[in-house]
Amino acid sequence: MYLLGCDIGSSSVKASIVNQENGLTVSSEFYPKEEAPIKTLKAGWAEQNPEDWWDYLKLAIKQAIKNGNINGKDIEAIGISYQMHGLVLVDRKMEVLRPAIIWCDSRAVPYGEKAFRNIGEERCLSHLLNSPGNFTAAKLAWVKENEPSLFDSVYKFMLPGDYVAMRMTGDAVTTVSGLSEGIFWDFKKGEISEDILNCFGFEKDIVADIYPTFGKQGELLESVAAELGMKKGVPVTYRAGDQPNNALSLNVFNPGEIAATAGTSGVVYGVNDRVNYDKHSRVNTFAHVNHTEKQTRLGILLCINGTGILNSWIKRNVASEGITYNELNDIAATVPAGSEGLVILPFGNGAERMLQNRETGCSFHGLNFNIHSRKHIIRAAQEGIVFSFKYGIEVMNEIGVDVSIIRAGNANMFLSPVFREALASVTGAVIELYDTNGAVGAAKGAGIGAGIYKSPQEAFGSLKKLDEIEPDTSKSDRYLEAYEIWKNKLNS
Numbered sequence: 001m002y003l004l005g006c007d008i009g010s011s012s013v014k015a016s017i018v019n020q021e022n023g024l025t026v027s028s029e030f031y032p033k034e035e036a037p038i039k040t041l042k043a044g045w046a047e048q049n050p051e052d053w054w055d056y057l058k059l060a061i062k063q064a065i066k067n068g069n070i071n072g073k074d075i076e077a078i079g080i081s082y083q084m085h086g087l088v089l090v091d092r093k094m095e096v097l098r099p100a101i102i103w104c105d106s107r108a109v110p111y112g113e114k115a116f117r118n119i120g121e122e123r124c125l126s127h128l129l130n131s132p133g134n135f136t137a138a139k140l141a142w143v144k145e146n147e148p149s150l151f152d153s154v155y156k157f158m159l160p161g162d163y164v165a166m167r168m169t170g171d172a173v174t175t176v177s178g179l180s181e182g183i184f185w186d187f188k189k190g191e192i193s194e195d196i197l198n199c200f201g202f203e204k205d206i207v208a209d210i211y212p213t214f215g216k217q218g219e220l221l222e223s224v225a226a227e228l229g230m231k232k233g234v235p236v237t238y239r240a241g242d243q244p245n246n247a248l249s250l251n252v253f254n255p256g257e258i259a260a261t262a263g264t265s266g267v268v269y270g271v272n273d274r275v276n277y278d279k280h281s282r283v284n285t286f287a288h289v290n291h292t293e294k295q296t297r298l299g300i301l302l303c304i305n306g307t308g309i310l311n312s313w314i315k316r317n318v319a320s321e322g323i324t325y326n327e328l329n330d331i332a333a334t335v336p337a338g339s340e341g342l343v344i345l346p347f348g349n350g351a352e353r354m355l356q357n358r359e360t361g362c363s364f365h366g367l368n369f370n371i372h373s374r375k376h377i378i379r380a381a382q383e384g385i386v387f388s389f390k391y392g393i394e395v396m397n398e399i400g401v402d403v404s405i406i407r408a409g410n411a412n413m414f415l416s417p418v419f420r421e422a423l424a425s426v427t428g429a430v431i432e433l434y435d436t437n438g439a440v441g442a443a444k445g446a447g448i449g450a451g452i453y454k455s456p457q458e459a460f461g462s463l464k465k466l467d468e469i470e471p472d473t474s475k476s477d478r479y480l481e482a483y484e485i486w487k488n489k490l491n492s
Contacts, residue, residue: 005443016439023462027068072229079446082161084241112138136182169218237449249441262413266307
């Protein structure tokens with residue numbers, strides 16, 4: 001028997017099939033083969049057609065079943081991961097009213113800022129754990145004001161994963177975790193936020209029915225099952241946004257555990273067991289996948305725009321033409337920790353929420369023409385990215401997130417020995433690298449939700465650890481000294 005995981009990204013949609021008995025991935029497939037289109041009708045706008053996600057997913061599921069040479073009727077449960085903070089609107093016929101406003105669309109910023117002032121900053125942070133910002137609630141407010149006739153036809157708003165689940169089951173439902181990422185959830189009262197509804201003028205019935213993150217959320221429609229080659233009634237038993245799901249995929253459920261990614265941008269996602277918030281709103285707090293009324297588990301999300309994009313810029317513009325990333329990493333390793341005083345601040349990819357939405361740009365400090373060469377720049381760039389992670393982790397420490405283990409996929413910046421060593425040594429955390437992805441995690445989440453796995457430990461017992469990096473105590477002092485110099489430059 002098998003489990004199906006679906007990952008609805010903005011670049012592509014992925015489906016993975018997992019053997020529920022041994023936990024191994026049978027097959028994976030994604031569509032489209034080239035990056036999915038994003039419509040940018042105006043500067044700062046970003047929209048996608050939800051129907052495209054559904055079409056891509058059907059193609060991916062059918063091909064994954066074929067690639068795995070399995071009978072689709074042997075799939076027992078479905079899990080869904082999705083791009084966070086998006087807005088999908090449907091009418092009473094469950095038909096889409098307009099293109100989805102996705103996570104990277106910034107048009108709603110003024111609406112979130114106005115709500116932050118009108119509700120009150122302290123009340124927003126203490127009840128919602130975030131400012132309304134540019135999240136789903138603010139996007140819905142933009143539609144209400146700018147497309148009033150369309151808004152009058154709205155039956156339900158949904159997050160991208162809610163929409164895909166609705167296409168599978170016919171049911172419009174959501175989760176507390178999803179509502180919290182849209183800034184609709186009052187953590188003090190444990191209910192939909194009346195402050196947000198009243199501030200923006202939303203009726204409560206515009207919110208889909210709330211179901212647990214794990215558990216039966218609907219059953220596969222007969223027509224959909226026939227099209228996919230699956231059986232009618234297969235339950236959807238798990239859904240979560242991509243970052244909480246990435247944490248789940250890495251078996252990050254409890255305080256002290258951190259999930260990290262370091263691609264073009266970087267994410268550090270930690271788990272807190274206390275309802276707390278950053279008074280400067282430098283990190284975001286959402287309900288983690290295992291958060292319940294009886295067990296507080298909050299995901300603290302730190303996003304850094306200027307991470308791997310700096311490393312790729314260095315590769316294109318500083319390193320010798322034709323060099324590979326592995327060769328770049330080898331060159332970085334020839335320079336001692338601290339890059340002999342060269343400091344690079346990596347923030348050259350837009351405003352950084354961690355820096356209270358300042359757009360500082362990337363900058364070099366302490367460049368000495370008699371000491372430093374290309375190889376120092378290469379290493380200082382990687383260390384600068386590491387130090388940005390350390391800086392963000394310190395913010396997380398302030399609200400009670402202690403870091404002892406950092407788990408990550410074996411990809412992107414985590415392929416660099418210099419990056420791994422520096423991150424472990426400056427944070428004091430053990431880094432564990434795994435071979436997994438979001439769709440596989442969603443499949444195992446489905447297994448938990450269906451009761452096939454009795455615990456996360458059972459679900460992720462087969463998770464393959466590829467490497468473990470301990471802090472290098474002989475270099476920790478040098479890294480910490482270099483970090484203090486880096487932080488002083490940042491704050492000067």
